[in-house]
Amino acid sequence: MTIRPPLGRIAAPVTLRPHLPSSGLVTPSAPFRREGPAKLTGTALYTDDLVFPGAWYGQTIRSTEARARLLGVELDPGFDWTRVVVVTAADIPGANIVNSIQDDQPILAVDEIRHHAEPVALVAAPDRALLREAVAHVALRTSPLQPVFDPLASSQVFAHYDIQTGDVEAALAGAALVVEGEYRVGHQEQLYIENNAMIAVPRDDGGVAVHGSLQCPYYVHKALRRSLLLSDAQAQVIQAETGGGFGGKEEYPSILALHAALLARACARPVRMIYDRHEDIAATTKRHPAIVTYRSGVSADGRLVAQEIEIVMDAGAYCTLSPVVLSRGTLHAGGPYACPNVRIRSRAVATNTPPNGAFRGFGAPQTEFAAEMQVNRIAEALAVSPLELRRRWLYRPGDTTPTGQVLRESVAAEEALERAAEASEFERVRARTAAARTSRVSRGDAADGHLAHGIGLALAWHGAGFTGSGEVHLESVASVELTGDGRIVILVGSTEMGQGTKTIFPQLVAEALGVPMDDVEFAPQDTSIVPDSGPTVASRTAMVVGGLVIGACRRLRAVVEERSGAPFADSYRADAQAHGPTRIDEHFEPYPGVDFDDTTYRGDAYPAFGWASAIAEVDVDLDTGEVAVRSVVAADDVGRVIHPVLAEGQVEGGTLQAVGYATIEEIKLRDGRYLNDRLATYLIPTALDAPRIETILVEAPFSGAPHGAKGIGELPMDVGAPAVVAAIHDATGVWIHDLPASPERILAAMASRDAESQG
Amino acid sequence: MSVQFTVNEEPVELDVPGIRRLLDVLREDLGLTGTKEGCGEGECGACTVLLDGAVVDSCLVPIAQVDGHAVRTVEGLAPRRPDARNPATPDNLNLLQRAFLETGGAQCGICTPGMLMAGEAFLASGQAPTDPAIREAIAGNLCRCTGYTKIIEAIALAAARREAPG
Structure with a gap:
C-alpha cells in the first residue's frame, strides 16, 4: 500500500491586513460589532441560557412513519400521569394550524400523519428524567397509508408558475446549437450551531410570552394569536440572542413557540423546549430538493436566443413557504443573461417527507446552479472561454428580464465578473490547467501525482427584498424615538442573528442624525416594544428596513431642528426636555416606478438586483474523487457597503455554505426518514475543508433606498456551487450534474467517460 | 460523588x-x-x-x-469578569477576544466561546501561527457563519501581538 500525502496546504503565514497592525490597539475603520463583547465573554444570553425558576421541560411526541392514519394517542395506564402534562390537538383553543401561506399544516397531527417526525402530542414534566419516563409511556396507534416520495410522481401541487417571453419553440428550432441538461440538487440543512429553542412563560393576563431563537418575531406573534386566541398584547414574542438562522429560524419557530405555549398553558408554568441536534435535523426544515431540466439555444453568431426551463421542487408534506421559494427560484432560473425567448414552468409538489422551507438563497441556488451549468457547458461546446461567453451575454443596463422588467439601474453583473476574473487571474490559471490536462492525457493519468487542479467560474443575480409586490403587502414600519430623557432609540422588529443588524442600524442612524454612534440605542426585539418591520429574511433588512430607519431619522431631525433652530446633534437633548418624547413611525412606501402583477407575473419582480461572481480553484484526487476547494474569489455587489468587516463576513460565510452544498452536504433518506440526522453523519465544512476566500465588495447603488444599499446575505449562496463544479470539470473533464459533487459521483462520471472513449 | x-x-x-x-x-x-x-x-x-x-x-x-x-x-478570559453591573466592553477583553472583535471573528457568537478556548490552547502551545497550523487547531470547532476566514485572522493577529507587545 502506498501512502499518499494528504491534500496538504502550504505552510504560509497568515497575511494580516493593513488595518490590523500586529502591535498596539487600533482605532477601527468600522465600528465594532455592538454585541461583540457580550458574545466574546460568554455573557450574551441565548435561549438555553435564560433561567426561569420553576420551569418545566417539554418534549414533542413525533410520528415514526412517513404516512399513516392516526387512530389514537395512547397513554400507558400504568404510569402516573398526574405528575406531568400531555397536550394533543384537542387542547388547542383556536385553529390547529401553523400560520403560514396555506392553512394546511397542523400544530399537532389529527387523523393523518403526513411525514416522519411529525408532531402528534406534547409532554411536559418538572424534570428531565420524569419527562423521559413519561415520553416512553406514550404510544401512537396508527395504520399505514401509501406514501409518495418521488416528486415527479406527486399529484399534489402547492404552487406553479409559467413565465413566457418571445417564442421559445421557434427559437430553439432555429438555433445553431441546443444544449440540454437535467440537474438535481438535494436537501441542505441550515446547520446553525444553536439548535431551535423556545421557552414559553404564562403571563398574568392569560396570555403567553415566548423567548426564543428566531428571525421573525411577528410571524410567531401572529401564529400565537391565531391558535391560542390571544390579543395583540397577550401574545408577546421576545427574541433571545440567536445563534444563526440562515432561514432555518424563519418559519419553524412558529410551530415550536405554539408547542411550548400550549404546554405552558397546560401546566401553568414556564416550559423550556430546547431541541437537541438530532431532533433539530430530523424535524426542522431544509433547502428544497429540485429537479431542473433545461434547454438553451444559441444562434450561429453566438447569441443566447432561447431558454426553456422546467423546475420541480419537492416541498415535503406541507406547503410552508414553498410558493415563494418556488417563485424566487423561477424568477432567477434564467441566470443573469439577456435572452429574448424564455419559457420557465415550475411547480412545488407534496411528498411524504418533512416540510422544506427557507434557507439562504430561497430557491435561487437550486435554479441558478442549473443556469450556470448550462452556460459553462455551452462555453465548452463552443470552445469559448466561460468568461468570454458571459461577457457577451450578461445583463447590462437597459436589458429586459423574462418578466418584462427593464433593468434601469444598479446593474453590476459585468463589474462583479471582471473584478473576480482579474483578482483570480482566471484566464492565466485556466491556460495552465488546460496545459496540465493535455500533458496528463499524453502521459497517462497516473503520471503527475494523482492531483488535478481546476478553476471554475459562475455569475448570478439575486433580487433584493421580497418578490413582486411582497414588500407592499408587508406594510413594514420602522421607528426612531427621541425619548423624554433625551435618548435616541431605534425600534424595529428586525433581528440580529450574526449578520450585523444591531451594528449597522445604529451606524445608519448616527450618520443620518449627525450624532455619535454610541448615543444611539437599539431596542430589544420584543413585540411589546417594537413595531413590525417585517421578517428578517430575503436580504431585505439593510435595504428595506435600513431605508425606513433613515427616513424616520430625516423626519425626526427636521422636527427637532425646526423647533430648535439648531443642528440636531446640539439641540436634541434640550428638545426632549422641553417637548417630551418624539417618535417617528416610518411606513413603507412602494419604490417609485416599481410595479409587479402577481397574477400575470409580469413587471418588476424585484426593486433591484444584487450581482455576484465566484471563481473557485480545486484540487481533485483522480484516484479517489476527493475534492479540496483551495480558494474562492467572490465579488459581490451590495449597492453600498455600510460596514466592510460585517459585509465580508456575510460573503465569506455564504461562500463556505455554498462550498458545502457543492461538495459534501447531503441528506440521505429511507422511507421518508432522514438517515443522517446527526452531526456525526451530516457533515459541514471544517476549517480544514474551507478554502481561502477573497472578498471583493462591489458598489452599484440602488436609488430607491436612501443609502443605496441592496441585500448581501444570499448573494454568495447562488454562485459558489456552480463555480466549484465548473472547477471540478476543469480538473477532470467531467460534468457533475447533481449536487453534491461527491467522490462517488466524480469517479462514476470519470469511469463512464473513460468507458465511452474506449468503446 | x-x-x-x-x-x-x-x-x-x-x-x-x-x-x-x-x-x-x-x-x-x-x-x-x-x-x-x-x-x-x-x-x-x-x-x-x-x-x-x-x-x-x-x-x-x-x-x-x-x-x-x-x-x-x-x-x-477577560481581565475582569463581566456581570450584570459591569457589562462586557471592548476594553475589558483579553488579547484573543480583542482580536476576534477587531477582525469580525464572531458573528452569531454561538461557536465563539469554544473557538476562543481552542484558540487559547493554540496560542499557549507556542506553535508558529501559520494558516494550516491554525486551521488544524480549530478543526474540531464548527462555525457556520464566518467561513473561518476571520477566525483564523483573529488567532494570527493575537499571536503576532503576543510576539510584539506594544
Whole structure:
C-alpha cells in the first residue's frame, strides 16, 4: 500500500491586513460589532441560557412513519400521569394550524400523519428524567397509508408558475446549437450551531410570552394569536440572542413557540423546549430538493436566443413557504443573461417527507446552479472561454428580464465578473490547467501525482427584498424615538442573528442624525416594544428596513431642528426636555416606478438586483474523487457597503455554505426518514475543508433606498456551487450534474467517460 | 460523588453523579452559561473548554474525570469578569477576544466561546501561527457563519501581538 500525502496546504503565514497592525490597539475603520463583547465573554444570553425558576421541560411526541392514519394517542395506564402534562390537538383553543401561506399544516397531527417526525402530542414534566419516563409511556396507534416520495410522481401541487417571453419553440428550432441538461440538487440543512429553542412563560393576563431563537418575531406573534386566541398584547414574542438562522429560524419557530405555549398553558408554568441536534435535523426544515431540466439555444453568431426551463421542487408534506421559494427560484432560473425567448414552468409538489422551507438563497441556488451549468457547458461546446461567453451575454443596463422588467439601474453583473476574473487571474490559471490536462492525457493519468487542479467560474443575480409586490403587502414600519430623557432609540422588529443588524442600524442612524454612534440605542426585539418591520429574511433588512430607519431619522431631525433652530446633534437633548418624547413611525412606501402583477407575473419582480461572481480553484484526487476547494474569489455587489468587516463576513460565510452544498452536504433518506440526522453523519465544512476566500465588495447603488444599499446575505449562496463544479470539470473533464459533487459521483462520471472513449 | 476542582482558578466542590457531563455542571450547577451545547456528541466543539490546558469537549467529559483538575472556560478570559453591573466592553477583553472583535471573528457568537478556548490552547502551545497550523487547531470547532476566514485572522493577529507587545 502506498501512502499518499494528504491534500496538504502550504505552510504560509497568515497575511494580516493593513488595518490590523500586529502591535498596539487600533482605532477601527468600522465600528465594532455592538454585541461583540457580550458574545466574546460568554455573557450574551441565548435561549438555553435564560433561567426561569420553576420551569418545566417539554418534549414533542413525533410520528415514526412517513404516512399513516392516526387512530389514537395512547397513554400507558400504568404510569402516573398526574405528575406531568400531555397536550394533543384537542387542547388547542383556536385553529390547529401553523400560520403560514396555506392553512394546511397542523400544530399537532389529527387523523393523518403526513411525514416522519411529525408532531402528534406534547409532554411536559418538572424534570428531565420524569419527562423521559413519561415520553416512553406514550404510544401512537396508527395504520399505514401509501406514501409518495418521488416528486415527479406527486399529484399534489402547492404552487406553479409559467413565465413566457418571445417564442421559445421557434427559437430553439432555429438555433445553431441546443444544449440540454437535467440537474438535481438535494436537501441542505441550515446547520446553525444553536439548535431551535423556545421557552414559553404564562403571563398574568392569560396570555403567553415566548423567548426564543428566531428571525421573525411577528410571524410567531401572529401564529400565537391565531391558535391560542390571544390579543395583540397577550401574545408577546421576545427574541433571545440567536445563534444563526440562515432561514432555518424563519418559519419553524412558529410551530415550536405554539408547542411550548400550549404546554405552558397546560401546566401553568414556564416550559423550556430546547431541541437537541438530532431532533433539530430530523424535524426542522431544509433547502428544497429540485429537479431542473433545461434547454438553451444559441444562434450561429453566438447569441443566447432561447431558454426553456422546467423546475420541480419537492416541498415535503406541507406547503410552508414553498410558493415563494418556488417563485424566487423561477424568477432567477434564467441566470443573469439577456435572452429574448424564455419559457420557465415550475411547480412545488407534496411528498411524504418533512416540510422544506427557507434557507439562504430561497430557491435561487437550486435554479441558478442549473443556469450556470448550462452556460459553462455551452462555453465548452463552443470552445469559448466561460468568461468570454458571459461577457457577451450578461445583463447590462437597459436589458429586459423574462418578466418584462427593464433593468434601469444598479446593474453590476459585468463589474462583479471582471473584478473576480482579474483578482483570480482566471484566464492565466485556466491556460495552465488546460496545459496540465493535455500533458496528463499524453502521459497517462497516473503520471503527475494523482492531483488535478481546476478553476471554475459562475455569475448570478439575486433580487433584493421580497418578490413582486411582497414588500407592499408587508406594510413594514420602522421607528426612531427621541425619548423624554433625551435618548435616541431605534425600534424595529428586525433581528440580529450574526449578520450585523444591531451594528449597522445604529451606524445608519448616527450618520443620518449627525450624532455619535454610541448615543444611539437599539431596542430589544420584543413585540411589546417594537413595531413590525417585517421578517428578517430575503436580504431585505439593510435595504428595506435600513431605508425606513433613515427616513424616520430625516423626519425626526427636521422636527427637532425646526423647533430648535439648531443642528440636531446640539439641540436634541434640550428638545426632549422641553417637548417630551418624539417618535417617528416610518411606513413603507412602494419604490417609485416599481410595479409587479402577481397574477400575470409580469413587471418588476424585484426593486433591484444584487450581482455576484465566484471563481473557485480545486484540487481533485483522480484516484479517489476527493475534492479540496483551495480558494474562492467572490465579488459581490451590495449597492453600498455600510460596514466592510460585517459585509465580508456575510460573503465569506455564504461562500463556505455554498462550498458545502457543492461538495459534501447531503441528506440521505429511507422511507421518508432522514438517515443522517446527526452531526456525526451530516457533515459541514471544517476549517480544514474551507478554502481561502477573497472578498471583493462591489458598489452599484440602488436609488430607491436612501443609502443605496441592496441585500448581501444570499448573494454568495447562488454562485459558489456552480463555480466549484465548473472547477471540478476543469480538473477532470467531467460534468457533475447533481449536487453534491461527491467522490462517488466524480469517479462514476470519470469511469463512464473513460468507458465511452474506449468503446 | 463528591468532586473538587477549579474553574477559572476558583475552587469548586460539588456532590453530583460522577457521570454528569462537565457541560451540565458548568451551565446548570455553576451557572456558567458561556459554554454552549451544539450537538452533545463531540462533533461541533461549541462546548470546548480547557482541562489542565488541554482542549476537551465538555459534553463528553463525565465530571468524575474532572476531580482534582483545573477547568478554564470563556468566563475566565477577560481581565475582569463581566456581570450584570459591569457589562462586557471592548476594553475589558483579553488579547484573543480583542482580536476576534477587531477582525469580525464572531458573528452569531454561538461557536465563539469554544473557538476562543481552542484558540487559547493554540496560542499557549507556542506553535508558529501559520494558516494550516491554525486551521488544524480549530478543526474540531464548527462555525457556520464566518467561513473561518476571520477566525483564523483573529488567532494570527493575537499571536503576532503576543510576539510584539506594544
